[in-house]
Amino acid sequence: MKKKHTILLVNDDGIFSPGLRFLIKICKKIGKVLVVAPEQNQSGMSHAITVDKEIKINKLESSKDYEEYSCSGTPVDCVKIATKKILKKKPDLCISGINHGANYSISTLYSATLHAAVEGTIEGIPSIAISHLDYSSKIDFSSYDNFLENLIRKILSSHLIKGVTLNINIPSITCKDLRGIKVCRQGKGKWIEKINSKKNKFIITGHFESQDKSKDTDIWALDNSFVSVVPIQIDMTDYDYIDNYNDLDDVFQIR
Amino acid sequence: MKKKHTILLVNDDGIFSPGLRFLIKICKKIGKVLVVAPEQNQSGMSHAITVDKEIKINKLESSKDYEEYSCSGTPVDCVKIATKKILKKKPDLCISGINHGANYSISTLYSATLHAAVEGTIEGIPSIAISHLDYSSKIDFSSYDNFLENLIRKILSSHLIKGVTLNINIPSITCKDLRGIKVCRQGKGKWIEKINSKKNKFIITGHFESQDKSKDTDIWALDNSFVSVVPIQIDMTDYDYIDNYNDLDDVFQIR
Numbered sequence: 001m002k003k004k005h006t007i008l009l010v011n012d013d014g015i016f017s018p019g020l021r022f023l024i025k026i027c028k029k030i031g032k033v034l035v036v037a038p039e040q041n042q043s044g045m046s047h048a049i050t051v052d053k054e055i056k057i058n059k060l061e062s063s064k065d066y067e068e069y070s071c072s073g074t075p076v077d078c079v080k081i082a083t084k085k086i087l088k089k090k091p092d093l094c095i096s097g098i099n100h101g102a103n104y105s106i107s108t109l110y111s112a113t114l115h116a117a118v119e120g121t122i123e124g125i126p127s128i129a130i131s132h133l134d135y136s137s138k139i140d141f142s143s144y145d146n147f148l149e150n151l152i153r154k155i156l157s158s159h160l161i162k163g164v165t166l167n168i169n170i171p172s173i174t175c176k177d178l179r180g181i182k183v184c185r186q187g188k189g190k191w192i193e194k195i196n197s198k199k200n201k202f203i204i205t206g207h208f209e210s211q212d213k214s215k216d217t218d219i220w221a222l223d224n225s226f227v228s229v230v231p232i233q234i235d236m237t238d239y240d241y242i243d244n245y246n247d248l249d250d251v252f253q254i255r
Numbered sequence: 256m257k258k259k260h261t262i263l264l265v266n267d268d269g270i271f272s273p274g275l276r277f278l279i280k281i282c283k284k285i286g287k288v289l290v291v292a293p294e295q296n297q298s299g300m301s302h303a304i305t306v307d308k309e310i311k312i313n314k315l316e317s318s319k320d321y322e323e324y325s326c327s328g329t330p331v332d333c334v335k336i337a338t339k340k341i342l343k344k345k346p347d348l349c350i351s352g353i354n355h356g357a358n359y360s361i362s363t364l365y366s367a368t369l370h371a372a373v374e375g376t377i378e379g380i381p382s383i384a385i386s387h388l389d390y391s392s393k394i395d396f397s398s399y400d401n402f403l404e405n406l407i408r409k410i411l412s413s414h415l416i417k418g419v420t421l422n423i424n425i426p427s428i429t430c431k432d433l434r435g436i437k438v439c440r441q442g443k444g445k446w447i448e449k450i451n452s453k454k455n456k457f458i459i460t461g462h463f464e465s466q467d468k469s470k471d472t473d474i475w476a477l478d479n480s481f482v483s484v485v486p487i488q489i490d491m492t493d494y495d496y497i498d499n500y501n502d503l504d505d506v507f508q509i510r
Contacts, residue, residue, distance in 0.1 A: 046304075051299040188490075232491045236487045237440040238419050
């Protein structure tokens with residue numbers, strides 16, 4: 001008999017988020033599932049880890065092919081504890097999501113949904129992050145049921161994700177209106193913040209503004225009814241800048 | 256008379272950290288200084304922002320050319336509030352640090368010292384992060400006094416940092432033993448974690464392990480008595496992977 005795949009699930013919206021629950025349902029059809037997810041909402045936590053403080057986990061469910069834990073730490077902490085303390089061997093896939101809200105363009109930097117998956121990649125696990133453009137807690141994911149099951153099965157059998165994290169965003173349309181999937185780059189964009197203040201207290205909100213009209217970006221793909229897939233790397237070096245750094249020789253001659 | 260430069264200072268170790276205090280002393284000699292730094296230690300917070308929660312700031316000091324605020328939010332929040340609520344116009348430079356502890360190689364992802372500076376870059380401000388390899392709170396920075404003053408003055412007059420963040424790390428040696436400065440790439444490495452557990456409670460610690468012997472890396476530079484300077488980009492796309500994505504065509508044909 002073929003050995004069952006093991007899938008590690010994590011998110012940043014918290015253990016009881018509908019997006020994660022939908023993903024659990026799909027993954028249970030595919031293989032063994034371990035869920036380690038934050039006990040509270042950790043949106044915007046990026047690649048944060050808990051330093052010098054205790055992280056607590058609670059086992060919520062356990063059966064033959066399914067285990068579920070809540071964790072007091074960040075999404076990245078969840079992946080560290082899952083891989084180093086709970087699992088006996090590396091899972092076949094790590095999926096973070098489904099996030100309620102967009103994680104493309106500049107949000108790549110802020111998104112804990114994405115960065116939990118990046119931590120999976122650092123651990124040598126094929127890892128993907130899935131986000132839905134709608135921020136509502138009441139998204140109807142149901143039309144994407146077969147689509148996502150097929151996508152996950154294909155990724156599991158392809159062995160094509162190595163040293164890279166796939167950042168997948170789903171537009172706010174039903175699956176039958178989807179034009180396809182586009183592998184693309186992170187488009188240039190910015191959050192235009194609105195900071196509401198009351199004396200010395202602030203709440204930051206904002207809206208996204210595209211600064212990129214190219215057709216090879218996640219921004220274009222999502223605006224044109226495609227699911228966007230951006231391969232994300234761990235190396236943040238700007239190599240073009242290094243190539244031109246001769247200009248900096250003078251700046252950096254300091255004794 | 257020449258107009259004074261304005262420098263925004265931030266860190267992740269907290270407003271009273273000796274590394275930040277040393278930097279304040281240097282920057283006061285150069286121009287006007289605004290400090291907005293976390294009221295508590297925010298190490299390991301990466302590019303985290305505070306979502307849907309109040310952020311509080313407190314003015315601690317204010318004189319003609321100097322203002323200092325503590326902030327309850329993350330280092331990235333500090334930069335957002337400084338640029339959008341406190342400063343009337345963009346500062347000439349944003350410096351994050353000096354961090355007590357290394358922020359090179361894979362730590363680029365976890366470091367809030369670096370990511371506060373990256374947020375400065377997103378805001379269109381020339382931005383640098385400075386970290387010292389020693390994690391002690393009692394580092395003697397004094398031998399780097401002139402070196403850093405010269406470096407900051409040169410960066411301010413060079414206009415060479417645009418759309419890039421310089422991630423600067425200083426080795427644990429006195430300035431007279433320094434062999435120079437190297438512009439280099441982020442070397443490959445990993446944190447080997449040790450997770451101490453007590454029932455269902457965990458504390459994550461670890462040590463860094465290099466996976467890269469090349470001489471063009473920050474790892475090599477720091478091991479060989481150079482200050483490392485890695486230009487960091489906002490775009491995390493893996494372009495090599497996209498170039499090879501034809502292999503993925505089959506995976507992503509899903510309806």
